[in-house]
Amino acid sequence: xxxxxxxxxRPRPRRADARxxxxxxxxxxRTAFAExxxxxxxxxxARRAGVGxxxxxRHFPCRDDLIEAVVGDRVDELVAEAEELLGxxxxxxxxxxxLRAAVDLAVGYRGLAASLVAAAQxxxxxxxxxxxxxxxxxxxxxxxxxxxxxRADVTTAEVLxxxxxxxxxxxxxxxxxxxxxxDLVVDGLRRPAGG
Amino acid sequence: xxxxxxxxxRPRPRRADARxxxxxxxxxxRTAFAExxxxxxxxxxARRAGVGxxxxxRHFPCRDDLIEAVVGDRVDELVAEAEELLGxxxxxxxxxxxLRAAVDLAVGYRGLAASLVAAAQxxxxxxxxxxxxxxxxxxxxxxxxxxxxxRADVTTAEVLxxxxxxxxxxxxxxxxxxxxxxDLVVDGLRRPAGG
DNA sequence: ACCTGAACACCGTTCAAGT
DNA sequence: ACCTGAACACCGTTCAAGT
Numbered sequence: 164x165x166x167x168x169x170x171x172x173r174p175r176p177r178r179a180d181a182r183x184x185x186x187x188x189x190x191x192x193r194t195a196f197a198e199x200x201x202x203x204x205x206x207x208x209a210r211r212a213g214v215g216x217x218x219x220x221r222h223f224p225c226r227d228d229l230i231e232a233v234v235g236d237r238v239d240e241l242v243a244e245a246e247e248l249l250g251x252x253x254x255x256x257x258x259x260x261x262l263r264a265a266v267d268l269a270v271g272y273r274g275l276a277a278s279l280v281a282a283a284q285x286x287x288x289x290x291x292x293x294x295x296x297x298x299x300x301x302x303x304x305x306x307x308x309x310x311x312x313x314r315a316d317v318t319t320a321e322v323l324x325x326x327x328x329x330x331x332x333x334x335x336x337x338x339x340x341x342x343x344x345x346d347l348v349v350d351g352l353r354r355p356a357g358g
Numbered sequence: 359x360x361x362x363x364x365x366x367x368r369p370r371p372r373r374a375d376a377r378x379x380x381x382x383x384x385x386x387x388r389t390a391f392a393e394x395x396x397x398x399x400x401x402x403x404a405r406r407a408g409v410g411x412x413x414x415x416r417h418f419p420c421r422d423d424l425i426e427a428v429v430g431d432r433v434d435e436l437v438a439e440a441e442e443l444l445g446x447x448x449x450x451x452x453x454x455x456x457l458r459a460a461v462d463l464a465v466g467y468r469g470l471a472a473s474l475v476a477a478a479q480x481x482x483x484x485x486x487x488x489x490x491x492x493x494x495x496x497x498x499x500x501x502x503x504x505x506x507x508x509r510a511d512v513t514t515a516e517v518l519x520x521x522x523x524x525x526x527x528x529x530x531x532x533x534x535x536x537x538x539x540x541d542l543v544v545d546g547l548r549r550p551a552g553g
Numbered sequence: 554a555c556c557t558g559a560a561c562a563c564c565g566t567t568c569a570a571g572t
Numbered sequence: 573a574c575c576t577g578a579a580c581a582c583c584g585t586t587c588a589a590g591t
Binding site: 371379409416 | 554
């Protein structure tokens with residue numbers, strides 16, 4: 164039974180060398196994640212950053228913290244995009260476009276979709292990022308429902324869940340075209356036309 | 359770079375003790391998978407079976423072979439069920455019911471959905487099981503399409519992929535009710551009513 | 554023909570010793 | 573305040589020595 168280290172809120176490092184090491188780690192993680200997936204060995208990340216493995220753990224007590232450092236600002240961009248799309252003429256189309264962007268982000272690093280979904284229940288920084296994303300989705304879903312474009316009983320968790328599932332399928336190599344799958348899924352979320 | 363051992367077609371063991379060990383391993387794996395998920399340590403399975411780890415590897419050169427030994431006959435049951443459902447009055451409902459059974463199987467052991475999806479590309483016994491399942495799904499999809507109940511452009515790979523994705527979501531704890539999600543998904547696969 | 558378990562590789566995580 | 577890397581735990585996989 165190896166307890167996974169709890170995520171702790173670390174203050175910004177005071178010493179200049181520590182800040183530099185932190186930045187190097189994030190950069191190394193970014194490229195390593197992109198090349199080898201979000202489950203790349205942490206020793207590999209430390210090696211690429213040119214620091215000891217202990218230094219990595221000092222800055223990022225668990226893998227999710229490192230993932231958050233890499234994708235956190237992209238999640239914020241996604242949130243900002245949602246705010247813009249809230250003013251769109253076609254709310255269902257807006258939701259659809261936004262989900263596509265969310266899928267793109269998740270597909271960017273193999274294993275990210277799974278990490279994000281797992282973080283839905285957790286406590287750390289990545290979990291907070293997930294909840295920011297969920298709040299953004301919620302606004303778009305509410306808007307689409309207001310206009311009558313969505314089934315009344317569909318929840319945000321279901322919408323985001325299905326989008327994550329699409330991202331996961333693409334990651335697994337079981338789907339070439341995310342757009343195609345998203346279209347099928349979003350069609351199922353629409354208000355039934357005939358009754 | 360650790361090469362994963364290739365799946366090899368092993369003949370049924372000749373010696374009685376070997377057959378007994380094999381059977382014990384499958385039983386131990388069945389309970390271990392159910393309790394701890396399909397990624398339970400193989401040493402744990404060997405321990406429960408009361409055999410050495412080397413014996414496990416002799417009978418099941420890779421984890422997927424063990425998984426197939428545990429779920430293979432349930433896949434065959436699924437295939438048989440599909441054949442019965444081919445005669446149903448409501449082909450879309452039949453497809454829907456069958457997908458539910460497929461999801462139930464995958465959800466039975468945590469991690470099985472991922473293993474099955476990954477096996478879609480591979481070579482071993484589990485890959486063959488996946489392809490039997492895919493052929494069964496294909497017949498049901500074709501039937502539902504004939505009757506005009508499905509979008510004409512939907513492929514079997516997409517249908518099965520989305521069902522696996524639903525199973526994965528449930529495994530991740532992101533959905534309580536598989537039926538609910540399957541309804542949403544299947545609705546997206548239906549022939550659009552209004553055009 | 555089959556079994557066993559020691560041996561090795563790999564990776565995650567901690568911590569004593571350093572600056 | 574921070575860094576380092578040796579040390580330990582855990583698990584996958586192989587293989588020499590056995591029956």
